[in-house]
Amino acid sequence: MKAAYYEGNKTFSVREGDIISPGPGEVRLDVAFCGICGTDTHIYHGAMDQRVSMPQTIGHEASATVAEVGEGVEGFAPGDPVVVRPLDNRLETPADRGHSHICEKLKFIGIDSPGAFQNSWTVPAFTLHKAPPGTDLKLAALCEPLAVACHDVNRGDLKPDELAVVLGGGPIGILVALVAQEAGARVILSEVNPFRIEFARKLGLEAVNPTEVDLEAFCREKSGGSGADIVFEVSGSKAASSTMTNLLAIRGRIVVVAIYPQPIEINLFHFFWKELNMIGARVYEPKDYEKALRLVAEKKLPLEALITDVKPLDDLPQAFQQLDENPNAMKVLIDCRATS
Known part of the structure; x- marks a missing residue:
């Protein structure tokens, strides 16, 4: 061999x-x-x-x-x-x-x-x-x-017609978005790399660049004013983690997929104010x-x-x-x- x-x-x-x-x-x-x-x-x-x-x-x-x-x-x-x-x-x-x-x-x-x-x-x-x-x-x-993506979506208890935001358009982010969409969710993929944005769109996903689009306003527009039901944080980016709570509706959920080796800042006021939930997802x-x-x-x-x-x-x-x-x-x- x-x-x-x-x-x-x-x-x-x-x-x-x-x-x-x-x-x-x-x-x-x-x-x-x-x-x-x-x-x-x-x-x-x-x-x-x-x-x-x-x-x-x-x-x-x-x-x-x-x-x-x-x-x-x-x-x-x-x-x-x-x-x-x-x-x-x-x-x-x-x-x-x-x-x-x-x-x-x-x-x-x-x-x-x-x-x-x-x-x-x-x-x-x-x-x-x-x-x-x-x-x-x-x-x-x-x-x-793909099993990672299935686990992430399952951990988030995703339901049909919910608005799901996936932060990060790498291989896992793309798969999470595809699995969420297959489960009946309305999916927004957030990514800054132009190639990955175009790639995601060719797969039938709605992809936006958060440096060019006000993602919080976009989520409110897509949800009738309430915000996203669930956010999948796949990017491992401090910028994404610091703003992810802004995207969510009351009692929204965050599924943490990315690995963060060091502590980061998260807006805990939103957890109190909107009664948010954060869920870990591993393998x-x-x-x-x-x-x-x-x-x-x-x-x-x-x-x-x-x-x-x-x-x-x-x-x-x-x-x-x-x-x-x-x-x-x-x-x-x-x-x-x-x-x-």
């Missing part, structure tokens, strides 16, 4: 590796496609060197087919198309209250343990979701970020993966348009470099079956 190994200092080596036979409760996969996500680029830039054991194969947005099944595994057979929910909660304790996707000692596969940028990948069987027959494995590789639960798989299989969303490029595994180092040089890229997939 062949795998890409992160060596530190923006360096990957693609070389031969050992096939790991599945143990009890494990499944070996033939990886089809794996997407490069923001976390992977953080690793590439060295921001997670204290967490990643080098040299290590990373990557977690994977689609695959089952190659080999370990002892005691039921429900999967060689040839089955699958996606991987890369969360290892085997260290969960009663103190975690049964929320396995955010348990205190959660391990993220592809960061804390070897990931999917390889031909052959052995994972715990409980991480697998079987894709419907005939599912396009290239699109199925988008299930991980996903099994039901979010099942929803994402249904959306992929039913082809309800324009997911193909999000794939900027597909590169063979041998070209993974160049793919990371190109992403650094192209801020307009949405999703680059690595074809782990192909070599250059």
Whole structure:
């Protein structure tokens, strides 16, 4: 088999590796496609060197087919198309209250343990979701970020015809907007990058630039004067977080999707005055993966348009470099079956 190994200092080596036979409760996969996500680029830039054991194969947005099944595994057979929910909660304790996707000692596969940028990948069987027959494995590789979006929308308890504002038009922001729109919401996407604004509009989303449009006034106009029902903060921008409470109607909700490593200023007066709610949203639960798989299989969303490029595994180092040089890229997939 062949795998890409992160060596530190923006360096990957693609070389031969050992096939790991599945143990009890494990499944070996033939990886089809794996997407490069923001976390992977953080690793590439060295921001997670204290967490990643080098040299290590990373990557977690994977689609695959089952190659080999370990002892005691039921429900999967060689040839089955699958996606991987890369969360290892085997260290969960009663103190975690049964929320396995955010348990205190959660391990993220592809960061804390070897990931999917390889031909052959052995994972715990409980991480697998079987894709419907005939599912396009290239699109199925988008299930991980799509499941994030499904989880965000579910956490916000979004209802049909509500006015939803998505702050940030990167890959996750676009997916949140598409999932919210598919759920029946009226969606406004707020983004400052002109390319992303135009891209979102081509997908059928209403996108505006908050430096050119008074977003608060625009929300009131679209809501008959009350304001937005829900805001999804996906940008990680201090400017967005400082103004998001202004956009909301009485008893509106904020879903915090972006990761803020440092404390920021938020207008708490609006929380008191309008009785607002703020909701955290981290990764996903099994039901979010099942929803994402249904959306992929039913082809309800324009997911193909999000794939900027597909590169063979041998070209993974160049793919990371190109992403650094192209801020307009949405999703680059690595074809782990192909070599250059």
